[in-house]
Amino acid sequence: MSAQQAFDETADWPHSLGLQRQAAVLAARRAWRLAPYRKAWSGVGISSEEDICQTGWATLPxxxxxxxxxxxxxxxxWGERLQVDRSDIAHVFVAPGPLFMPFTARDLDYVARSFAKALLACGFQAGDLVDQTTMYNWVIAATVLDRALEQxxxxxLPGGIGQTERHVEVIRQLGVNAILAFPTFLEHLLEQAAQDAQPLPLTKAAVMGELSDPQAKSRMLSxxxxxxxxFYGVADVGAVAWECAAGQGMHLRDDLLVEFVAPGQESLAxxxxxxxxxxxxxxxHRQAMPIIxxxxxxxxxxxxxxRCSCGRGSPRFNRIVGRASEITKVKGMFVVPRLVHDVMQRDGIERPYRLVVDRVEGGQDALSLEVAGAPYADPAAFRLKVEQALRMRIDLRFxxxxxxxxxxxxxxRFLP
Ligand SMILES: [Zn+2]
Incomplete structure (x- = not known):
């Protein structure tokens, strides 16, 4: 029996951790063949795949x-990180950067299974009619969540993002009982629907763990x-943690190695x-592009x-409390400030700038770009270029x- 088959959500956590560490070492040894990993790991004294072991694990960059x-x-x-033949790739997802994320058919199936586990724990079950409101274009979310729901x-219902009124209408017409959404969008939708005093048939929701208001869940219930x-997921690896019926935090996924480091540092914390x-x-599991x-x-x-009252053995955390780097997520999309710099550079402009994320009325997130100095001759054209680079609407301010x-x-968004 392989380590993979032995993973079990109800096992004692030290047992799961042992399996995770074994499996992580095997995955890293496979990744040793890729130049970027070899180069990075050589710097800490690794000279062959046999040198990669559990004892030195925490020194790997x-x-x-x-x-x-x-x-x-x-x-x-691919940044020299493709581990399979080009012909084995079944899906490629695209993130700003650019960053291309290849998956084989088996890779994607595995990611979908991780989300199926998450959604089952969140209370979804066979027979539910689910409005899936995350984005279908380019990114991985909707594709794997669809598959997870199918599993x-x-x-x-592949509703996708936006068009709140259309979602409300279809939820009523079909008697949709479950929804998968970002918490801000869900609350906005519920508020919108409440305006015409006709209750929605929705009884349950699975929300993605973006930085969320700790009170939002109890508000939606009451x-x-x-x-x-x-639940909380990462595009490259799938579901990472999910809430159970006990509602006492999100359980770490059993068949994924999750470590913790102090922000901005490499040391475990x-x-x-x-x-x-x-x-x-x-x-x-991922073959196309290993993530170590x-x-x-x-x-x-x-x-x-x-151990939780639900029977799972894994530790839980309450919520994501912040971002460690300059990159943040707005509406489920990464916002990379450097992309603004790139647009300016192409236009031959050098000015201080900053991106500001705010939560506006209705619980929606809004992104503004502040640029120091007098307005440009054609601000609309500049704004369009930045929006294309970030793939998001912005409010431009000088x-x-x-x-x-x-x-x-x-x-x-979360400043008091
Ligand atoms: Zn639990």
């Missing part, structure tokens, strides 16, 4: 989203009768309220250990000045 983007730019399109035996459960730590993930020790950029502020050395990204 971490991978970052920025590093993947840089590699893809230097050696397009459970749900009926999927005001609208919708039981929302949360236990997350705490005083010192939130960043999740680092290692996948054992990837910084997710997402931070948590504590883990609850011990300001007198920006603070010296200020960060290029301000996330105001």
């Amino acid at each position: 971490l991978l970052s989203k920025e590093g993947l983007v840089d590699a893809a730019r230097r050696a397009p399109p 459970i035996g749900c009926a999927v 005001k609208y009768g919708v039981q929302a459960r949360e 236990e997350p705490s309220a005083a010192q939130p730590a960043e999740l680092v993930v290692t996948d054992f 020790r990837l910084r997710t950029g997402d931070m948590i502020d504590g883990l609850t250990h011990g 300001v007198d000045a920006l603070p010296e050395g200020a960060p290029r990204l301000i996330d105001r």
Whole structure:
């Protein structure tokens, strides 16, 4: 029996951790054949795949989203990280950067299974009629979530993002009982529907763990009768954690290695309220592009250990409390400030700028770009170029000045 088959959500966590570490070493040994991993790991004294072992695991350099983007730019399109023949690729997802994420058919099936486990834990079951409201274009989310719902035996409505009124109308017409959404969109939809005093048939929701308002779930239950459960995933590896019926936090996935590091550092750290730590993930299954020790950029502020009343043995965390890097997520999409710099550079402009994320009325997130100095001759054309680069609408503002050395990204969504 392989380690993969032995994973079990109800096993004691130390047992699961042991299997994870074994499987992670095997995945890293396979990845040794790829030049970028070989180069990075040589720097810490690894000279053959046999040198990769559990004892030295924590010394292997971490991978970052920025590093993947840089590699893809230097050696397009795969950044020398493709581990299979081109003909074995079944899907390629595209993130700004650019970053191309190839998956074999088996890779994608495995990712879908991870989300199926997450959604089952969140209370979805065979026979549910589910409005799937995450994005279908380019990114992985909707494709794998559709498959996950299908694996459970749900009926999927591929609603996709936006068009709140259309969602409300179809949910009523069909008697849709479950929805999969970002929490901000779900709350907006529920508020919109409540305006015409006709209750929606929705009783349950699975929401993606983007930085979420800790009160949102209880509000949705008390005001609208919708039981929302949360799950958290990372595009490269699939579901990472999910809530169960106990509603006491999100359980770490059993068949994925999740480590924690202090923000901006490489050393392992236990997350705490005083010192939130960043999740680092290692996948054992993905063949097309192995992911070994990837910084997710997402931070948590504590883990609850011990067996849960649902029977799962894995530790739980309450929510993602922030982002460790300059990259953040808005409406489920990564926002990379450097892409603005690239647009300016192409236009021969050099000005201080910053991106500001705000939560506006209705719970929607809004992204603004502030540029120091007098407005450009054609601000609309510039805004369009930035929007194309970020793949997101922005509000462009010219300001007198920006603070010296200020960060290029301000996330105001959760400031008190
Ligand atoms: Zn539980």
